[in-house]
Amino acid sequence: MSILLLSGFAIFLQSCVSEEKLDLPPDDNVTNDFTESVAIVSIQRAIQNKTLSENGCLQFFYPIQFRFNNDIQISIADFDGLKDAANNATIAQHINAVEYPITVSKAGTIKTITTEQEFIDVLDECEIPTLRDEFDPFFIQCFDLIYPITMLDIDSNEVTIANKEEYFEFEKQQGFDQQPKFIYPLELFDYAQEGNVLIESPFQLFKTFDTCKKCPELFFEIDSVIVNTYVFKAEFERIDEISYGWYINDEKVEEDGGIENGDNILEETFESGTYTICIRTALPNDDCFTGTEFCQVITVDACPHVSFETIQLSSNSYEFVANFESKDLFDYHWNIYQNDMLIFSELEDSTGDNKLIYQFEPGFYEVCLQTEIDGCPEVISFCTELSIE
Structure with a gap:
């Protein structure tokens, strides 16, 4: 193994360059206390997608010790170094492990992260997409898993899963808020390529998402x-x-x-x-x-219930105001009856104000709001009686 200090726009380790060609410092200070981290893979992806900036919700305190998937170790001294590493990351060479603890500022609050789950929780709180966030929308829509597969449960025990039904049952038991912890290599059937694809890391799995268009969100x-x-x-x-x-x-x-x-x-x-x-x-x-x-x-409700409010304006003048929900959706009539004879009728259509003001002569009246709608067995009606002195 070798250690490299990466700061600013320093030389980055390209996947095609061997360790022998890099003139790296000796291995005397190499540490092996690294934790493989899907969270740091998510960080690299967020930087590549320009959804993580130096002054955003999540900020790191440096230096931070990282390890590449080819076991090269680096100490990153600032955000520019982290950005360089992320933007030059490839399937062949990318950061896949971190040395805990690390210190971050989350929305202005200083926090020390000691575990992978704590790192994932911070990403969720800062709305930085994780593997779970991206895996779920693409799974089934764009690819399927080739079974059997092996996953780690919440207690880091290996579990062999034989088919899709067992996979969903396993995820349900673990909780869909947990990250999918696959044992790699993992084989997928890619619908677009119409063939199997061997996935050897979470980073490569993320890259698989980039080749797939999600189903459109219909509305x-x-x-x-x-x-x-x-x-x-x-x-x-x-x-x-x-x-x-x-x-x-x-x-x-x-x-x-x-x-x-x-x-x-x-x-x-x-x-x-x-x-x-x-x-x-x-x-x-x-x-x-x-x-x-x-x-x-x-x-x-194809045959709606109609109604109106009665407001007395004077001793013989009244205002009637339609107050049912669908009053603007169909035409109706204001009908006034005296001694069972229609003495007044006014059409209320979409241009009307759903009101009637009427001045009565002394007598007994029935005021009705009435309509006929196709499919309804009879006239829909609401009436009130008035006695005018």
Whole structure:
């Protein structure tokens, strides 16, 4: 083994350079007290992706002792040195271990980190993506594991996992907030490459994510046109590149998307009831082979309950104000009856103010808000009686 001090933009160890060519200092002070760390791999990735800066939530106190995957050890003296190491990292040569303890500033609070879990917790608190954060969205969508695999449980015991069902059960028992601790090498079936890929480190596993496009995050908005007619409008990235289906209670009702020259809109009229509306897609020529979906639930009252408030303005003048939720979704009439005869009727449509002001002559009246909606068995009505002296 050899030690190298890396500060600023000092010479970095390229994977193609052997130790003999580097004129490294002697091994007298080499330490073996290193812990393999997925957290430090996440740090390198965050620097590469420009999501970790020198003055952000997480700041390190230097020097820090690191070890490469080829057993070369380095002492990094400042953030520039760490940035150099991260930006020059490759699958063949990258930092994969750290010597604890290390001291950091987390959002201005000084903290000493002594374990890998403490390091992971700090990353989570500073919203720096970890292996768990990136593995879960890509697993199944972009690749599958080739079983059997071996993982470490929360107590660092090796567990052999024979199939996908056992994997999910294991992760459930360990807790999905824990990092996936694979024993490498690990073999994957990469959907895009249509073949097996041998993964020899967490760093290489991270790199596998870069070659995969996640399934698009589907989404649609909901608008009510009239009380039982709804318009659903799909909006998401890559919508012009793909084909997707609209589903109502798991029944496909329409194919849509840019490939279909669709309008990304579904309009449907419903009877009363609860409905699950979904859009689903699978991309057979892309990385989203297993597909993805987005669903929302609507409850439709096709024959709504109507009502209004009665406000007395004077001894014989009244204001009536519609106060039901769907009042702007359909037309209705203000009807006034005297002795069971209609003496006044006014249409309230989408341009109206949902109010009626009326001055009465002495007598007995029935004031009604009434409408007819297709599919409803009878006139929908709400009435109140007035006696005017």
